[in-house]
């Protein structure tokens with residue numbers, strides 16, 4: 001047995017793509033003669049319906065005892081914002097696991113430029129990694145919500161910035177050696193602290209990595225205009241959420257984008273960057289690729305199975321190169337038929 005996986009399908013298309021990931025993982029594990037233990041738990045809206053709590057104690061315990069947590073997506077109009085609150089739900093889970101660094105790779109691989117809405121010469125060679133701070137900032141500050149006034153506090157400590165920046169610099173060393181830190185330091189005090197802490201760590205431990213800073217508004221333009229000029233993009237929680245949805249479009253669809261959320265230990269939380277997509281849920285239209293790539297990241301980072309991870313990634317690339325795909329990238333497959341094809345070609 002190589003690993004205990006807390007398996008949280010969640011809601012909407014989360015359930016469809018998580019089912020696809022389980023199928024591919026089981027097939028890949030079988031091929032390599034290893035076994036995986038899946039402990040399925042209710043989470044999100046499904047958990048509210050079952051026991052009135054989006055993150056039941058039992059689910060939290062299974063996640064804290066697992067080697068990795070594999071999550072589909074949560075939410076939907078039926079539950080409003082109740083599936084994601086900081087003290088419960090999705091934000092509660094991220095904070096309980098202390099996974100402060102959310103890695104969101106975006107690639108337009110050679111031969112895949114056709115999926116991108118960008119001109120071929122701009123889409124070529126896009127390969128960037130967004131490192132998003134995940135357990136601080138506006139998402140976790142104090143809130144006041146009155147009829148006519150509301151307030152969301154944005155708070156960052158130097159230690160919170162330094163630990164996620166370290167992950168970004170380490171990742172850059174294994175890639176092209178460049179970090180672009182994104183903030184709004186011309187306006188926000190938290191962004192000035194952010195820039196200062198990133199510079200301090202850079203000077204102290206990572207002078208070999210090329211560092212530059214960019215304001216988030218300019219970054220959202222440059223990401224479309226010159227996406228291949230970026231290697232690692234480091235940013236705070238809210239900016240990272242927005243920029244990663246934007247960046248996912250470069251590769252053709254949000255349904256292609258995976259993520260790994262990591263802390264100080266080996267345990268991680270793996271989920272595609274998209275949500276429960278109520279507009280297409282239950283229709284077999286969801287693209288499973290972002291979820292499958294998240295499962296591959298799980299095998300590599302938390303379960304130490306790099307070979308299985310590569311096997312899954314290669315099968316996905318081959319399927320896309322063969323013209324297979326769901327409707328969001330112009331294909332004719334359903335979530336299930338694409339998943340079955342990937343399983344067969346592992």
Ligand SMILES: NC(=O)c1ccc[n+]([C@@H]2O[C@H](COP(=O)([O-])OP(=O)(O)OC[C@H]3O[C@@H](n4cnc5c(N)ncnc54)[C@H](O)[C@@H]3O)[C@@H](O)[C@H]2O)c1
Nearest residue numbers: 073074075076254255273274275276277279280286287328
């Ligand atoms: N990590 C998460 O669990 C997560 C992430 C984002 C949003 N949400 C929640 O999901 C719900 C819906 O949010 P939303 O509609 O703003 O964002 P969404 O990401 O669910 O959907 C945005 C758009 O992308 C499309 N899309 C998403 N995933 C797709 C896939 N796999 N294949 C093809 N197309 C896909 C949808 O059809 C929709 O048009 C909300 O309740 C939100 O809070 C959860």
Ligand SMILES: CC(C)[C@H](C(=O)O)[C@@H](O)C(=O)O
Nearest residue numbers: 075084090091241273274275
């Ligand atoms: C659902 C929401 C809280 C979540 C976030 O903003 O982190 C989602 O958009 C994501 O990107 O995982």
Ligand SMILES: [Mg+2]
Nearest residue numbers: 241242245273
């Ligand atoms: Mg998001």
